[in-house]
Amino acid sequence: MTDLSWPQVCARRLERHALSASTPPGPEPATAAIATVASAMCGAHAQVASAAELSVGLRVPGATRSAVRQALWTDRSLVKTRGPRGTVHLLAAVDLPMWTGALSATPAPPFEQGRDLLTPEQTEQVLAAIGAALAEAELTTAELTEQVVARTGSWAGERVMDAFQDKWPRWIAAMAAATRAGVLCFGPTRGRAATYTSPARWLPGFTPMAGPAALAELVRRYLYAYGPATPAQFARWLSVPTPWAAELFDSVDLTPVTVEGTRAWVAAGDTDFAEDRPSGLRLLPYFDAYVIGCHPRDRLYPGAAAERALARGQAGNFPVLLVDGTVAGVWHHRRSGRTIHVTVEPLRALSAGRRRALAE
Numbered sequence: 025m026t027d028l029s030w031p032q033v034c035a036r037r038l039e040r041h042a043l044s045a046s047t048p049p050g051p052e053p054a055t056a057a058i059a060t061v062a063s064a065m066c067g068a069h070a071q072v073a074s075a076a077e078l079s080v081g082l083r084v085p086g087a088t089r090s091a092v093r094q095a096l097w098t099d100r101s102l103v104k105t106r107g108p109r110g111t112v113h114l115l116a117a118v119d120l121p122m123w124t125g126a127l128s129a130t131p132a133p134p135f136e137q138g139r140d141l142l143t144p145e146q147t148e149q150v151l152a153a154i155g156a157a158l159a160e161a162e163l164t165t166a167e168l169t170e171q172v173v174a175r176t177g178s179w180a181g182e183r184v185m186d187a188f189q190d191k192w193p194r195w196i197a198a199m200a201a202a203t204r205a206g207v208l209c210f211g212p213t214r215g216r217a218a219t220y221t222s223p224a225r226w227l228p229g230f231t232p233m234a235g236p237a238a239l240a241e242l243v244r245r246y247l248y249a250y251g252p253a254t255p256a257q258f259a260r261w262l263s264v265p266t267p268w269a270a271e272l273f274d275s276v277d278l279t280p281v282t283v284e285g286t287r288a289w290v291a292a293g294d295t296d297f298a299e300d301r302p303s304g305l306r307l308l309p310y311f312d313a314y315v316i317g318c319h320p321r322d323r324l325y326p327g328a329a330a331e332r333a334l335a336r337g338q339a340g341n342f343p344v345l346l347v348d349g350t351v352a353g354v355w356h357h358r359r360s361g362r363t364i365h366v367t368v369e370p371l372r373a374l375s376a377g378r379r380r381a382l383a384e
Contacts (some may be wrong), residue, residue, distance in 0.1 A: 026281040026295050030323055033252060033283055034302040034349035040249055041065055041314050042083035043346070045304035054091040057084045059101035063116035066242075066249050067107045067123075069311035069340065070114045078309040080114060097212050100226045105209035109133070109263040110200060112210070117226045122245075124206035124223070125238030132200075133263045141185055141197040149176045150198040155207045158222040162211035168220055169193050206232050240276045244291040250317040252281050252288035257319040286320075302349035305381040307368070311340035315351065325351045328371040345370060347378060 038044040042061055061083045062068055070076035074089075081087040096102040096114065103120055107113030110133050115123055142150065150172060157163060157171035172195045173181040183191035202208040209226070211219035224230045232238070246258055259269035277292040308315060316339050318324050325334055329351040335341040345353030345368055353370040368382060 026279075026297075027285070028252065028281055028283050028297055030284055031301050032297040032299065034323075035300050036297055037250065037314070037318055038302050038304060038349045043304060043306055043314060043349075044302070054084055054087045055095040055099050055101060058087060058092055058095040059116045059118070062102055062114055063119050063245075064249060065313040066245055066317065067113035067115045068313055069316065070104060070112045072310055075309040075311055076114050079312045082306065082308075103209050103223060103226045105223065106200065106203040108261055119245075120206065120223055120227055121231060121233045122238045122241050124204060125233030125235055126242040127204040128206075128232060129235030129239055130204075130262065130264050131268055141194050146176075146179070147198045147201060150180060150195045151202050151205060151207050153180075153195075154198075154202050154220075155222065158208060158220060159224070160222075162214070162219040162221045164214060164217045164219050165196075169195065206230065236275075239272055243272060243276045243278075246317070247278070247289060247291045248294065249313075250319070251290040251294070252283055253319060254288050260319075261317050304346075304348065305378060306346045307343065307355050307366075308346050309343050312344075314346070315339045315344060323350070329353075332369075332371055345382070347374075 035044070041064070058080055062080055065083070068076045068079045077089045077092045081089065081092050084091075092102075092114075096104060101117055102114045103117045104112065104114055105120075105123075107115055107123060107127075153172045153175035154168070156175060157168060163171065169181055173193075176195070180195040181193045184194050185192040185196050187196075199208065206223050208220050209223045211221035213219065233241070242262075243258065246261065247253060250257075250261070255270040255273045256266045258273070259266040262269070273289060278289040279292050279295055280287060280289055281295065282288070315324065321334070321337065321339065322330065325339070329344075333339075333342045333344050333351050333354050342354045343356070344351045345355055347353075352372055352374075353368055355366060355368040357367070358365045374382065
């Protein structure tokens, strides 16, 4: 069995996330490269849109915020929808059949609200109504509510679902299922209101993959970006039960390895690890995929980083300074007119060369 060192693992993850100092510029134009990068990292967390733009853009030489937005809203090579853990992500549009097939086949997450507000028959009615309403339209929540109620009945609009000091209409309880099934994704923001549309408008001929094939492909993609990894780490990333993830790993053709004596898995045959040490310095935004998906946490957040840059063990709540693949500080920014002031709080001493790289 191949035994790997932590530096070998870290160096390969950096390269595959396009975060390594040695990562060469790609030959593709920025908008095409943006989708390629989003695919390689298994999506960019987009609860905060600006953080997602930075997360994708910093991996593509020459990319700008407008290039990321063009890939999303004009070229439609990206799609904004709910991905791992039920959170909003930017996903490569070409990967959407895999994502919808896989997420539809996973156990419903324990935090999903309102599952007792609709019968299975009512859920199917709502999904059909959403699909029909969004086939050629981009609708706000209020507009979509009108369309769903008109196609199903007044029961769908009853305000019975708990929502931050208010109540949502009953049909909202099916929104997560609609997203997983590929019936609904986000459209462009209209003023301050979110809109929704059909993923088929992004990807003509779109059809979700069959569940077993999609899940197997998702495991391989995850291990490509974040491996070697264990079923428990995959379960945490996807927000599924660990025993279920272990059974899934057993059903996929994987290769076991050890990382400094600890057993983990990579995709079958994907066992090439260079001897190069990890290198590079980056400022990663909130909820960057690298810090959320990589494990073990104690190696990724060594020493003081575990206290300062994690929130009760949860990664992503702080923008971080990444040095040679591990968290070495946090950073903050403040806008003043047309100027952005950036403050970096290193958690270990930086050499003169690192300080020059940080300044750049």
